[in-house]
Amino acid sequence: MATVEELQKKVKELEAQLAAAQGTVGPVRQKIDVMSSEVVDSNPYSRLMALKRMGIVNNYEKIREMSVAVVGVGGVGSVTAEMLTRCGIGKLILFDYDKVELANMNRLFFQPHQAGLSKVDAAAATLQTINPDVTIDAYNYNITTVDNFQNFCDTISTGSLTGGPVDLVLSCVDNFEARMAINTACNELNQKWFESGVSENAVSGHIQFIIPGETACFACAPPLVVASKIDERTLKREGVCAASLPTTMGIVAGFLVQNTLKYLLEFGTVTHYLGYSALTDFFPTMGLKPNPQCDDSFCRSRQVEFKAKPVVELATEVMEDIAPVHADNEWGISLVDENSPVDSECPRLKLVEGVQVAYSVPHDSSTPDSSTGGAVAASELSLEDLMQQMKSM
Amino acid sequence: MATVEELQKKVKELEAQLAAAQGTVGPVRQKIDVMSSEVVDSNPYSRLMALKRMGIVNNYEKIREMSVAVVGVGGVGSVTAEMLTRCGIGKLILFDYDKVELANMNRLFFQPHQAGLSKVDAAAATLQTINPDVTIDAYNYNITTVDNFQNFCDTISTGSLTGGPVDLVLSCVDNFEARMAINTACNELNQKWFESGVSENAVSGHIQFIIPGETACFACAPPLVVASKIDERTLKREGVCAASLPTTMGIVAGFLVQNTLKYLLEFGTVTHYLGYSALTDFFPTMGLKPNPQCDDSFCRSRQVEFKAKPVVELATEVMEDIAPVHADNEWGISLVDENSPVDSECPRLKLVEGVQVAYSVPHDSSTPDSSTGGAVAASELSLEDLMQQMKSM
Numbered sequence: 001m002a003t004v005e006e007l008q009k010k011v012k013e014l015e016a017q018l019a020a021a022q023g024t025v026g027p028v029r030q031k032i033d034v035m036s037s038e039v040v041d042s043n044p045y046s047r048l049m050a051l052k053r054m055g056i057v058n059n060y061e062k063i064r065e066m067s068v069a070v071v072g073v074g075g076v077g078s079v080t081a082e083m084l085t086r087c088g089i090g091k092l093i094l095f096d097y098d099k100v101e102l103a104n105m106n107r108l109f110f111q112p113h114q115a116g117l118s119k120v121d122a123a124a125a126t127l128q129t130i131n132p133d134v135t136i137d138a139y140n141y142n143i144t145t146v147d148n149f150q151n152f153c154d155t156i157s158t159g160s161l162t163g164g165p166v167d168l169v170l171s172c173v174d175n176f177e178a179r180m181a182i183n184t185a186c187n188e189l190n191q192k193w194f195e196s197g198v199s200e201n202a203v204s205g206h207i208q209f210i211i212p213g214e215t216a217c218f219a220c221a222p223p224l225v226v227a228s229k230i231d232e233r234t235l236k237r238e239g240v241c242a243a244s245l246p247t248t249m250g251i252v253a254g255f256l257v258q259n260t261l262k263y264l265l266e267f268g269t270v271t272h273y274l275g276y277s278a279l280t281d282f283f284p285t286m287g288l289k290p291n292p293q294c295d296d297s298f299c300r301s302r303q304v305e306f307k308a309k310p311v312v313e314l315a316t317e318v319m320e321d322i323a324p325v326h327a328d329n330e331w332g333i334s335l336v337d338e339n340s341p342v343d344s345e346c347p348r349l350k351l352v353e354g355v356q357v358a359y360s361v362p363h364d365s366s367t368p369d370s371s372t373g374g375a376v377a378a379s380e381l382s383l384e385d386l387m388q389q390m391k392s393m
Numbered sequence: 394m395a396t397v398e399e400l401q402k403k404v405k406e407l408e409a410q411l412a413a414a415q416g417t418v419g420p421v422r423q424k425i426d427v428m429s430s431e432v433v434d435s436n437p438y439s440r441l442m443a444l445k446r447m448g449i450v451n452n453y454e455k456i457r458e459m460s461v462a463v464v465g466v467g468g469v470g471s472v473t474a475e476m477l478t479r480c481g482i483g484k485l486i487l488f489d490y491d492k493v494e495l496a497n498m499n500r501l502f503f504q505p506h507q508a509g510l511s512k513v514d515a516a517a518a519t520l521q522t523i524n525p526d527v528t529i530d531a532y533n534y535n536i537t538t539v540d541n542f543q544n545f546c547d548t549i550s551t552g553s554l555t556g557g558p559v560d561l562v563l564s565c566v567d568n569f570e571a572r573m574a575i576n577t578a579c580n581e582l583n584q585k586w587f588e589s590g591v592s593e594n595a596v597s598g599h600i601q602f603i604i605p606g607e608t609a610c611f612a613c614a615p616p617l618v619v620a621s622k623i624d625e626r627t628l629k630r631e632g633v634c635a636a637s638l639p640t641t642m643g644i645v646a647g648f649l650v651q652n653t654l655k656y657l658l659e660f661g662t663v664t665h666y667l668g669y670s671a672l673t674d675f676f677p678t679m680g681l682k683p684n685p686q687c688d689d690s691f692c693r694s695r696q697v698e699f700k701a702k703p704v705v706e707l708a709t710e711v712m713e714d715i716a717p718v719h720a721d722n723e724w725g726i727s728l729v730d731e732n733s734p735v736d737s738e739c740p741r742l743k744l745v746e747g748v749q750v751a752y753s754v755p756h757d758s759s760t761p762d763s764s765t766g767g768a769v770a771a772s773e774l775s776l777e778d779l780m781q782q783m784k785s786m
Contacts, residue, residue: 007400014407028506029495039634041494047595048499050636054594056672079501083639086499101434102422106441106479108472108501111523113421130504201447202440203661241432243443246476247654251647258640258671268596268672278651279449279661283676 031132035061035088044131045088057265064133066264067091067160069169071143071152071182073119074098075107075244076196076205077172079253082109084134085127087261090161091135092127094120095152097142108246135161144181153185168260169193172253183218186210187298192263196256198249200242203278205252207259208288209270213302216288219295248278424525428454428481437524438481450658457526459657460484460553462562464536464545464575466512467491468500468637469589469598470565472646475502477527478520480654484528485520486552486559487513488545490535500639528554537574546578561653562586565646576611579603580691585656589649591642593635596671598645600652601681602663606695609681612688641671 002010029044037049051057066089070081073096081092096119100110114122120138127136137159143152157165169191171182179195186193190212198205210217255274262268275284290303395403422437430442444450459482463474466489474485489512493503507515513531520529530552536545550558562584564575572588579586583605591598603610648667655661668677683696 002397002401004395004397004400007397007404008395011400011403011407014404028508041496044495044498044505046496046634047637050634051595051638053633054636056594056596056636079643082501083643086501086639088499102437103434103439105437105523106481108475108479112437113522115421129506130498201449202444203449240446241439241443243447243449244440245444245651245654246479247647247651250472250476250643251651254640254644254647255674258638258644259674261638261640262672269674271674274674279655281648281652281662281664281667281676281678283674285674 028129029132035064048087057267060265062265063088063261064090065161066168067093067166068260068264069093069095069156069159069166071095071169071171072173072178073123074104074172074174075246075249076198076253076256077170078107078109078119078123079250080170080172080196080256081123081127082130083253083257084260085131085136087257088131089134091137091159091166093137093139093155093159093166094123095139095141095143096120096123097140103241106246107244107249142178144177149181149185152181153189156185156191157189165189165191167264170256170260171195172256179218183210184296184298187212187217187219187296187302190302194256194260196252198244198252202243202245202248204276205248206273206275207252207256207271208273209259209263212299213290213304213306215272216290217294217296217299219299220291221288245278248276251276251278421522422525428457441480450660453658455658456481456654457483458554459561460486460559461653461657462486462488462549462552462559464488464562464564465566465571466516467497467565467567468639468642469591469646469649470563471500471502471512471516472643473563473565473589473649474516474520475523476646476650477653478524478529480650481524482527483554484530484552484559486530486532486548487516488532488534488536489513489516490533496634500637500642535571537570542574542578545574546582549578549584550582558582558584560657563649563653564588565649572611576603577689577691580605580610580612580689580695583695587649587653589645591637591645595636595638595641597669598641599666599668600645600649600664601666602652602656605692606683606697606699608665609683610687610689610692612692613684614681638671641669644669644671 032045035045035049036043037046037052039046039050049060052060068084068089068091070077070084070092073081073094077094077096081094084092098119100114100117100119100122102112102115104110105112109126110119110122114126118140120140124136124138127134137155139151139155141148141151143149156169159166169182169186171179171193173179173182174197182193182195185191192209192211195208195210195218196206209215255271255276259270259274263270271285273284273286273288275282277283290299292300292303294300294303425438428438428442429436430439430445432439432443442453445453461477461482461484463470463477463485466474466487470487470489474487477485491512493507493510493512493515495505495508497503498505502519503512503515507519511533513533517529517531520527530548532544532548534541534544536542549562552559562575562579564572564586566572566575567590575586575588578584585602585604588601588603588611589599602608648664648669652663652667656663664678666677666679666681668675670676683692685693685696687693687696
């Protein structure tokens with residue numbers, strides 16, 4: 001039988017251990033009211049505020065007024081949210097309906113002890129520990145259901161720190177339906193957003209900046225990814241999971257947040273489309289104009305509004321003066337690569353070599369390649385084929 | 394005065410709280426003997442083993458036999474170590490002598506509660522929690538002192554899982570002296586390594602694969618970075634800290650580990666030099682041949698050995714058949730860009746536009762630009778200037 005003294009000693013030991021262990025779950029620094037440039041070890045913002053002294057950013061503190069929605073908190077979205085949190089973003093709004101699993105441990109951010117927790121709750125707790133200055137809202141639902149979609153629209157249109165629309169929506173989802181839901185919402189709300197994606201073989205990815213009416217939306221044309229030269233037919237069998245790598249997902253998240261920072265803080269040039277092929281370290285950039293016959297009526301309205309604007313305000317330099325390559329272009333899709341020369345001898349629009357469509361567009365099962373369900377190699381795909389696939393949606 | 398019963402109850406409560414809190418600090422999954430491809434939520438390797446099914450990697454499990462040394466566990470090194478840990482690398486050997494500070498919180502990986510801990514110990518604890526299958530050794534010292542340098546050489550030459558040399562050394566350090574120490578060790582030990590770096594204005598970075606005798610070593614020529622078009626003279630004043638961003642550092646770590654995986658697991662093409670300019674999303678690649686007059690005698694010996702080899706074994710395709718651009722080239726430095734055309738009208742070797750030297754090479758204070766101490770814009774720098782700077786070291 002333990003004595004009172006022994007038990008008291010034990011209590012003290014346990015309290016000390018608990019205090020140490022809880023350091024990993026609760027905020028351990030006080031909130032900071034004003035971002036300081038002071039160069040001291042205790043200032044979490046000194047290296048960011050130094051961007052002003054270096055002449056990169058004029059007004060770094062402005063980031064504290066900014067609100068960003070991150071849809072999908074998986075391999076790309078969680079790292080995206082962490083980067084924005086560490087940069088001191090004003091407000092983050094997270095959407096996901098998945099749970100953390102050990103099978104996610106090959107990507108950055110989540111840790112094994114979080115297995116079983118909802119991704120948004122686990123992420124919000126970790127992010128708040130990292131930076132208590134960031135306001136974090138978490139929505140644990142699937143945005144594609146009718147009720148949730150309406151709530152999603154309401155949230156991004158009133159979710160900023162001042163009750164207005166968020167400054168940017170970042171799509172980090174892993175499926176076609178969720179991307180289409182974000183696209184529909186952003187066209188209707190006239191909300192700028194970034195789409196992102198990583199291929200199922202884990203070795204390529206992309207980001208794409210979508211300005212409603214000004215650049216191609218997700219419904220205008222199938223987004224493109226870097227060709228992997230892998231037979232996509234092997235990917236979609238039952239009981240088979242996609243491959244993923246922390247490298248590719250971290251790089252895509254890095255591209256996404258870097259361009260987000262450039263857009264929000266007005267430095268450098270925001271890239272409209274940036275691809276990444278890991279096997280060869282190939283990084284295609286290109287511009288995509290909106291499709292005047294886009295199925296999304298709000299996209300078409302935004303295009304009319306954009307054309308009526310007296311002054312062209314382009315956030316991306318890359319979109320300037322890009323003429324359609326293909327004159328007889330029912331869909332108005334124009335692909336302009338900035339790295340590789342266009343094959344002028346080809347009478348049909350060809351996707352740039354090394355680039356293919358990113359997502360499987362659901363189409364009629366009577367079409368020949370429906371069994372693959374996967375992306376189609378760019379070199380085998382004409383614009384006519386693309387149009388045919390889009391029509392059969 | 395508390396009774397024994399009250400204290401016992403308190404002990405039980407504290408033990409329960411501690412168990413919950415320690416979920417975040419101790420390993421919470423058992424070690425796994427054999428990597429499995431099974432597609433279940435509880436398998437942390439399913440998404441990595443899927444790389445085999447996707448046709449990307451032939452033998453992913455081989456990664457468990459691999460040992461990698463990471464020198465410098467800061468903004469790039471910590472993320473590098475985390476990515477390798479999540480990929481299931483066999484053994485990681487970490488070197489650093491710095492402590493975690495709140496001023497590091499603008500980069501990924503470390504959390505505020507770790508402030509004050511040594512970087513290697515804090516990193517090892519977190520990494521072991523993430524993946525208990527990885528063997529992690531941590532060395533909390535500065536590799537550039539005489540004793541530590543010898544220990545560093547011994548460790549990387551006998552530190553593999555089987556007692557031999559590590560498979561790769563990754564330099565994630567932030568200063569010239571440490572890079573030179575790694576270079577000296579790797580030339581002597583004939584050890585392949587990657588150099589990495591991020592500019593002081595936080596918006597560019599690079600990785601470079603160094604194969605002793607086969608590609609330029611760190612002493613052969615100043616490594617190059619993407620030009621930032623920022624006046625470097627603003628960077629080096631007293632009491633001023635460098636800027637850094639979680640995006641740029643995460644991207645450079647991603648490039649570093651992706652090319653490490655390609656090298657270790659033999660897929661894709663290992664890029665010899667990959668640069669990144671965040672402001673324009675520009676990614677130069679190039680090859681650098683070793684300098685026959687390199688100051689490092691081991692580098693010169695390795696070059697002789699390499700030339701004597703009957704068959705050219707090139708890990709990087711980019712190095713094949715690259716002829717020196719500049720015939721009258723005392724230093725034997727050749728720069729070959731693969732993105733931009735070389736200006737053939739210029740009689741002197743010019744660095745490709747948008748590229749500059751990465752590090753300030755210490756030189757005589759009588760040279761005109763010594764006050765800058767910084768990198769020199771590529772467009773203003775001839776090979777002769779480069780040679781002059783190197784000679785004055």
